[in-house]
Amino acid sequence: MTDPVPAAIPGSRAAWPATPQAFADTTLCPRCFATLRSSRCHSCGIELAVPLAAELIAASNTLVDAERHRRELIERMWNEQLTAQTIAQVQPAADIQQTPPQRTPINMPDAASAAAATVTAPPFPAAAPSASALRPPEAPDTRPRRSGVQVFLLVTGIVLLSVFALFFVTVAYLFATVEVRVVVTALAGFAVFGVAWLLKHRRLPATAEGVGVTGAVILIGVLEFIRGAELFGSASIAPAVFSGVGLLALAALLEVLHRLSRLRFARLGGLLLAPAGIALIVVGALHPVDSGLAWWAGLVAAGASGLLLPQISERSSESALARSIVFAAMAAALVPAALLLPDAPGSSAVSYSVSALAWGAYVIRLRSEHGGRGWSRTASVLLGLSASLAPAVAILREAPTEWNLWAPGAAAGVIAIAFFVVGARTSTNQLASFTFAGARIPALVVAVALLAPGIGLAPVHVLGSVIPRHLLWQASLGDAVGIAPNLGAWAAVLAPTVAAVLGAVAIRLVRMPAAATATVAGLAGLALLAAASHGGSVLLALLAYTFVAATGLSVLLATRGRRVPAVRVVAAIVLSVATFAVVVLAHASSALWLPGILTATALIVASRFAVTPGTRAGSVVRALLTALAVAIGFAEATLLVPWISGWRVFLASSSFPGPTDFTALPGAAAALLLCLVPLVLRSRVAHAPRGALDLRATAIVALPAGAVSSLVLFAAGATSTIDHVARIAIALGLTVAAVTWQSRGSVANTVERVVLAGLAPLWLAAALSAVADAVVSSATLLGEIAAPAAAILSAALGAALFARTASGIRGGARTVWECAIALIVIVSIARCLISPGEHTWLILLLLAVTPLIVAFNDGNPFTSQSPRRFVGTLSCILASAALWQFLAFRGVTDIEPYTLPVAGLLLCLATTIAVFRPPTSAVASGRSTLFAAALGIALAPSALASITEGPTRGVAVLSIAAALTAAALVAPRVIRGILVRDSALYSGTGVLIAVGLARTMRDAVLPADGAPFPELWVLPAAIALIVTSIVWTRRRAMPFRVAQLGIPLAIALVGLSTIVCLVTFPETSASARLVVVSTAFVGAAVGAAVHRRVPLDRVSYYTALCLLVIVGITGLVTGAADPFELATAPVALALIASGLATLSRDAAARTWPHLGPGLAVLLIPSLLADFGSTDLWRVIALGGLSVAVVVVAIALRWQAPLIVSGSVLLIHALAQSWPWIQGLYSAVPWWIWLGIGGVVLIAVAARYEHRVRNLKTFVGTISSLR
The missing domain is CATH 1.20.58 (Methane Monooxygenase Hydroxylase; Chain G, domain 1)
Incomplete structure (x- = not known):
């Protein structure tokens, strides 16, 4: 806080600031305390850039520190005075307020200010005392106080008594018997209870609760110690009985303590210990009879003890604890109830029945208690669990394994159904309805859990019956079927049957949800399938599954048009599984194969009539069924020829049929169907949409069948005339079918058309390959050109079939067709790369025709905007590859025959594009790239070859590149869209640089071969x-x-x-x-x-x-x-x-950044040589050059040359004179040099201020240089 306005200056005297901190503020004038703008004050004119300014700053800081110390001393004096007055209390508070302590006046100057008579300045303000110091002392406390002697005697007495008691108890405990120790410990527990009561009386409830719990734990430990040490005759009592009686006694004691002190821990402890004591007493009493009976009875007794408690009228933690204990005990009793009295039949049923009665009693009681609704629902659930386990566990303990898979579940199911029925019939009684509603769920869960093993065996038996046990057509009609396990044979039938019957009864008597109906129907269908799986022989099992399938079909036909999805879905699943089983079993015997397949196909076809017509979903399902029937027909057609020919797997004398026997018939059928479908759809597509879906489904199935058949025939090869005919006929038939799909408008927007478009070129290639294989017996030129010919024919056929403006699925068919052609070309190229031969160039040249045809499909590729015009580039690549293969196969080693034709081809392409396209001055990337590639291919390989060969080729390549570069300098930049100048320039200069550097490296590394x-x-x-x-x-x-x-x-x-x-x-x-x-x-x-x-x-x-x-x-x-x-x-x-x-250009430029580095590089390396062995000419040159630079720098007033050259000259002179200096120093004693140094220092000190001014002047002069 400085005053920016200078104070009045009386004469030549200095002003006094408003605050002492202004003395140390270097931004203010030390004389007038105005704000400084430079080293000279603009207000009073004092110059501060003098040596005395430093001493003035030091004196100012000393003054500020002294004033701060003075204020601290005053503050301490004032605080000590107030403290002394408060402690002594010499005067009352009123006198203190009337006569406040004397303080130094605010405007009184200090002693230093009074002594300085020549300084006219206001005094410093005294520091204000703190608020606490100004606050008057508190009035003395007038309340009655205890005497100090009294308090001392009381404390001393308590301490002595405590020590006496501690020593007494310790000595008694250490030297007494075990019985005395137990008694002392028990008394300590009772004493703890007394302390808890006292703390409760003193309104410390939380501490009292904690102390009371400690006392209870002590007493429980005493009880267990008495029984463990067998004190007081406890050895004659059973441990469980002793513990139970002790816990009951402690529970009674806690209850009494609760009634006296209202401590909550006592009530909670009593509720916790009383059931435990009862349980232990019962367990100890019945344990000699049976351990299971003892535990069950003890837990039940502990749980039933809750019925003896008074009814709970309000919700509290005590009530929740009591209910939790009895419920836990009763629930735990369900475990030993299944294990008690193993030799007594029906004992488990009695125990679970007793538990159920106890749970029923709890349900009745809890309904009338406050807050017991949730507990009542839990009791109802456990009631249902106990009631359902009573007969189920009894059967499990007594019945054999076959019965245990379904009988216990059936008994539990009967109980569950009874709960459902009784609960529905007593819906007017709220208590009964509530009870049975909670009890039926666990009973149903028990029934399901116990029936689950038997029901789970049913699908295992069904699956085992359809797993082939015999190879194809090896079994006779009376052979066993499948590999079904023997365990639970009829349980797999009875378990789902019983479950279905019980479910049906429940549905009939009680209103059930739709899911229950679906479950019952599913169980019934599973029972039928399981019964059919136990047919025994192949014939009986097939007939049984046929009957089950017919049953499912009858249900579907009977429910057609009705909204019963639960029944129809189950019937459809049963029909599907049974039909599948018929198909599998039909393959076991040759006598059953054809009838079984025809039966399965008839079932699938007949199931179409069970589908509701007139809906989109129904039409789709009908089409799927048609496709399934056709698929079975194609699959079984593969076996028809071997079956007719009498081939059997088990006949060792018969040979395995050829691939034609398996695939010829389905392949021919697929080709025929694929040809007929588009022809039939031409007249029926508008009048019979359902039939259209069926026909499309037929085509969808026939398509993969034909593809697989043709692939197998192509991969297997041919060994006879029939094989050749089959390969050619099926491939051509499929090709004709694919072409028919592409040409018929009725199937133009189908996915099958796209798939056939992708397969048609492949089938055509397979047909031509089969023809070539049939004509010649070995791989000749005709066989090698089959694939290129197929690619050419496919490209031409595609150009005729597909319109240029096709889009959507039609455009997709064209794209897939061309992708298939590309696959043929790629495979042919790969074959040429893997096994090149004498005629490989011809194959590559034929393959080059295919991309040209594709490129010309959308018009002139040089004027078209279609992306297919770029496919023509592949023709150039294949043609170049054909040329290179032709030359390489004939031993041509020169590089130019390989590169120059390709470069000429690219140049011709670029020129053709430029001619056909409209003239433009803008750069066209395509033709410019071709032109640059032509130059690169023409020059780069020759340039690389010239690196390793003699200089003649290198000189020739450099000459051509130089000529190309010169031509680029005079050529226009763009000619009809071709970037001529840049491409030629970059190519020429790139070759010049690459060849020049490479040849330089080579001749440098191999000097014997170079220049x-x-x-x-x-x-x-x-x-x-x-x-x-x-x-x-x-x-x-x-x-x-x-x-x-x-x-x-x-x-x-x-x-x-x-x-x-x-x-x-x-x-x-x-x-x-x-x-x-x-x-x-x-x-x-x-x-x-x-x-x-x-x-x-x-x-x-x-x-x-x-x-x-x-x-x-x-x-x-x-x-x-x-x-x-x-x-x-x-x-x-x-x-x-x-x-x-x-x-010379910039007058404001300094010499350091522009001349300093150069002079340093010029002089310093030669200067460093002075510190070692150097030459005389370097010494003379360095000295003369340094002198010359110094003279020039002085003449031109350059700072950097003067300092650098002067420093170098000084160091150079010192280095050259160092031997003489060293000799002179050695010739004179060392103490003389010390005297000389002292004299020099004294002399410098005598003229220190003058030398400083000289040094500043010198520095200023140097700084003023440029």
Whole structure:
């Protein structure tokens, strides 16, 4: 908080600030305390940039610290005074308020201010005391107090008594008998109860509850210790009985304590210990008879004890605990109830019945208690569980295994049904209805759980009956069927039957949900299937399953048009499983095969009439059934010819039939159906939509059948005339069917048409391959060209079948057709790559025709906008591959016959596209890419070959590339959309750079085969880059990067080649090579620094400078830079020259960034040589050059050259004079030098201020230099 307005200055005296902190504020004037803007105050005019300013700041800080210490002392004095007055209480509070303590006036100056008579300034304000110090002392407490002597005596007495009691109890406990210890511990427990009562009386309920629980735990421990140590004659009593009696006594004691003190832990402990005591007493009493009976009776007694408690009138934690204990005991009694008295029949039924009666009593009682509705529902559930387990467990204990799989569940089911019926009949009685509603659910669960094993065996038996036990047609009519297990044979039938009957009774008597009807129907159907699986022989089982299938079909026909989904779904499942079983069993015997298959097919066809007509779902289901019947027909048709021919698997003398016997008939049938479907749909599609779906379903099934048949025939080959005829006829038939689907409008929008479009070219290829295989006996040219011919025919056929503007499914069919053709082409190409031969070039050339046909399908590919026009590129690739294979197979090794025709082909394509397309000045990417690819293919392989061969090819390639680059400089940029200039320029310069660098590397690594100056190979590239950059700049051509990067690339090429030559030729003209290249780079750097425009701009400058550094380092490493100034001087000259150019252009430029680095690189390396062995010429040159630079710097007032060269000159002189200085120092004793040093220091100290001013003047002079 400073005052920005300067205070009034009386004469020449200094002002006094408003606050002491202003003395240490360096932003204020120390004389007038105005805000400073510079080293001179604008208000009073005092100059602060003098040596005394530092002393003034130190004095100001001392003054501020002294004033702060003064205020702290005053504060301490005031606080000590107030504290002393409060403790002594010399005066009452009224006197203190009337006569406050004396304080120093606010405006009284301190002693320092009074002593300084010459300083006119207001005094500092005294620090205000704190609020607590100003608050008056509290009035003395007038309440009666205890005497100190009394309190002392009381405390002392209690302590002594406590010590006496502690020692007494300890000694008694340690030296007394076990009985006395037990008594003492029990008394301690009772004492704890007394403490709990006292704490409760003192209104500390939480502490009282905790202490009381501790006492109860102590007493329980005493009881267990008495029985464990067999004290007081407890050894004659059963442990359980003793514990039970003790717990009952403790529960009674806790109840008494609760009535006296109202402690909640006592009530909770009594409720917890009383049932436990009763249970232990009963267990101990009955354990000698039977352990299961003892535990069941004890738990039941503990649970039933809750009936003796008074009714609960309000909801509390005590009531919840009591109910939880009795419910847990009663529920736990259900476990030993199943195990008691194993030799007594019906004992488990009696025990569960007793438990059920107890649960019933609890249901009746809990309905009348407050908050017992939920507990009553739980009791009802356990009532149903006990009642259902009574007969079920009794049967499980006495009946054999076969009965246990269904009889216990049936008994429990009867109980559950009884609960359902009685609950429905007593719906007017709320208690009965509520009770039976809760009891029927666990009874039903028990019934389901016990019937589940038998019901689970039913599908196992059904599945085992349909698992083939015999091979195809090996069984006789009387052989056993399947591999069904023997366990639970009739239980698998009786369990679902009983469940279905009980469910039907429940549905008949009680209104049940629809899910129950579906479950009962499913169980009935499972029972029928399980009964059919026990037919015994193959014939009987087949007849039984046929009967079951007919039953399911009859149900479907009877319920047609009715909304009974539960029954119809189950009937459909039963029909399906039974029909499947008939099909499987029919294959076991040859005598049953054809009748069984016909029966199954008839059942499937007849099931179509059970579907409700007139709906979309019904039509789909009918079509699916038709497809299933046709699929079975195709599958079984594969066995018809072997069956007619008498082939059997078990006949060892018969040979296995050929693939034609299995696949010829289904393949021919599939081809016939596929041909007929589109013809039939032509007249019926509008009049019979249901029939249309059936026909489409037939075609969908026939399609994979035909595909699999043709694939098997094609893969198996042919060994006879029948095989050849079958292969050709089926493949051609399928091809004709596919073509028919593509040409008929009635099936144009079907998915089958798309699939057939993808298979037609493959079938045609298979047919032609089969024809070639039938005509010739070995693989000849005819067999090799079958696939290319098929591809050509398929492409031509596709062009005739598909319209150009097709879309949707029709367009998809065309795409799939062409993809299949592409697959044929790919497979043919792969075959050519795997096993090339003499005629491979012809195959590739034929394959090249197919993409042309596809490309011309949408018109002229050079004018069309269709994506298929790019497919023609594959023709060029295949034609080129054919040419290369032809040349390679005949031993042609020159590269040009391989590359130049391809380049000419690409050039012709680019020219053709440019001619056919409208003229444009914009760049067309397609034709420009072709033109660039043509140049690359024509030059790149020859360039690569010229690297490893003699110099003649290299010179020729460089000449062609140079001519191409020169032509690019005069050619227009775009000719009819072809980017001519850029492509030619990049190709030419790229070849020049690649060949030049590669040849340089090769001749440098292999000098015996190369020229003595390998870097000459990069000169054409460097010249081309420089000329291109200059021409590009003058013509203002685009892209601009060509002009900007031309010279930097040339410098980089020359530098890289020089580095390689310096490394590989360290002794051959290394210094001359280094000097020439460094001179050229220095010239480029100087030219770029002076010109500063493209093509010589900052990029060229930094490139030349970097290459100078890298080349110099390489020269130093290889020893070519001898002396090392050959490496450092060029870099320094480049930096100095660029710096001089900058200084001449910019008058505000400083010399440090522009001349400092160059001078450092020029002088410092030579200076470092002074510290070792150096040459005389370097010493003289360094000294003379440093002097010259110092003179020039002084003349031109340059700072950096003066400091750098002066420092170098001083260090250089010191280094050269160091031997004489060292000798002089050794000639004089060391203490003399100490005296000399002292004199020097005294002299400097005597004129210290003057020397400081001289030093500042010198520094200012140096700083003023540029």
